[in-house]
Amino acid sequence: MSASARLVTTLAGPLESATAGFPGERCLPGRTLILQSDDTQLAAYDLAAALAGEASVTRFPLPWPRRYGTCTVSPGLDVAVFAGVHAVRAVDRRGATLWEVRHGCWEGSCRETHASFDEYADSRGHLYADSGSVVFSADGKLVWAHVRGPLAAGGGDPDVIEEWLVLDATDGTVLGRADTQTVAAGSGHVSHPDPGQMGLSVGEGQDGAPLLWGRWDGERLSVERIDDDRCLLAVSPSGEHFLTVTHYQELLSLHRVEDGSVVSELDAEEVIPDHPALDPNNDEPEVHWDYYGGFLDEHTVIAGTTEADEEYGTGRHWLVDVRDMRLLGEVTYPFPTSGVPNTLGDGSWYTIAEDTKELQVWRLADA
Numbered sequence: 244m245s246a247s248a249r250l251v252t253t254l255a256g257p258l259e260s261a262t263a264g265f266p267g268e269r270c271l272p273g274r275t276l277i278l279q280s281d282d283t284q285l286a287a288y289d290l291a292a293a294l295a296g297e298a299s300v301t302r303f304p305l306p307w308p309r310r311y312g313t314c315t316v317s318p319g320l321d322v323a324v325f326a327g328v329h330a331v332r333a334v335d336r337r338g339a340t341l342w343e344v345r346h347g348c349w350e351g352s353c354r355e356t357h358a359s360f361d362e363y364a365d366s367r368g369h370l371y372a373d374s375g376s377v378v379f380s381a382d383g384k385l386v387w388a389h390v391r392g393p394l395a396a397g398g399g400d401p402d403v404i405e406e407w408l409v410l411d412a413t414d415g416t417v418l419g420r421a422d423t424q425t426v427a428a429g430s431g432h433v434s435h436p437d438p439g440q441m442g443l444s445v446g447e448g449q450d451g452a453p454l455l456w457g458r459w460d461g462e463r464l465s466v467e468r469i470d471d472d473r474c475l476l477a478v479s480p481s482g483e484h485f486l487t488v489t490h491y492q493e494l495l496s497l498h499r500v501e502d503g504s505v506v507s508e509l510d511a512e513e514v515i516p517d518h519p520a521l522d523p524n525n526d527e528p529e530v531h532w533d534y535y536g537g538f539l540d541e542h543t544v545i546a547g548t549t550e551a552d553e554e555y556g557t558g559r560h561w562l563v564d565v566r567d568m569r570l571l572g573e574v575t576y577p578f579p580t581s582g583v584p585n586t587l588g589d590g591s592w593y594t595i596a597e598d599t600k601e602l603q604v605w606r607l608a609d610a
Contacts, residue, residue, distance in 0.1 A: 264309065322334070384411075455468055561573055
């Protein structure tokens with residue numbers, strides 16, 4: 244069984260720079276933002292406005308080169324926050340610093356608490372530093388940040404290696420903090436519709452992939468460690484469930500947000516058919532889920548096996564009914580696509596054209 248995809252439109256990314264990275268999305272309740280950065284700036288636009296032909300690109304100068312960390316923008320597109328090697332910094336559209344929270348250096352062998360990027364700009368070791376991540380809450384009032392400890396301002400355990408912070412988005416005040424008990428190579432936040440909840444997926448290389456769930460009640464940050472070996476992919480539109488893939492990518496799983504428990508799982512090797520370009524003499528083909536996937540609606544997930552498929556040819560995307568974790572079939576496209584499917588929060592998803600970095604926006608043909 245297959246499901247046909249219909250091309251809605253093709254959109255240029257926010258930047259036309261030859262050095263720009265691939266675009267990414269930030270899905271919020273009722274709104275989706277498209278982000279892209281190059282070596283000097285972060286740019287973003289509202290997806291709905293772009294689809295209506297009325298996109299206005301907002302730009303923020305980078306406080307340090309793009310490869311030194313991660314970034315995000317506020318729901319109102321008026322503030323950008325950068326999670327760098329030595330600090331979390333919020334800037335306005337002119338690049339002026341609104342606030343900054345300095346923390347321990349993400350370069351593993353460095354014990355300095357840097358005051359500025361200039362202190363390590365010429366250090367080869369810092370060029371390949373580990374990193375944390377940052378994101379605004381759904382209502383834009385909080386910033387959640389995963390940082391290396393200790394904080395320059397003190398106030399916590401000086402021996403904590405990494406912390407999860409809840410910050411006031413207005414001035415950067417640390418409202419809540421918790422020891423993540425992780426040793427990250429990198430991390431990523433996955434937002435929940437409730438501003439007081441957030442998921443954090445931490446990559447520790449071959450050592451594991453801790454998944455943490457945070458809850459902020461206005462006074463205290465409580466953190467639950469859901470699993471030591473699962474990557475968080477997405478939260479359902481209702482906020483009642485979230486989607487994960489195991490560290491070695493064999494199982495796609497649906498969890499309850501309430502307690503983190505697994506509702507159902509889908510094993511790639513049991514349900515994904517052999518790639519049509521597979522050599523018939525290959526009796527041990529490997530297939531696994533990608534580290535990307537998301538909800539088209541409350542009950543339907545789109546996920547890929549593109550990483551495993553690239554050995555044989557075109558990557559494949561799949562629809563899954565999460566009510567009984569049943570494979571509905573392969574998504575077929577009117578022309579070849581590349582990369583993983585990225586959901587946009589409204590039943591659509593996009594792929595990226597490798598040559599132009601344009602967003603190809605899709606819907607199911609019968610939707």
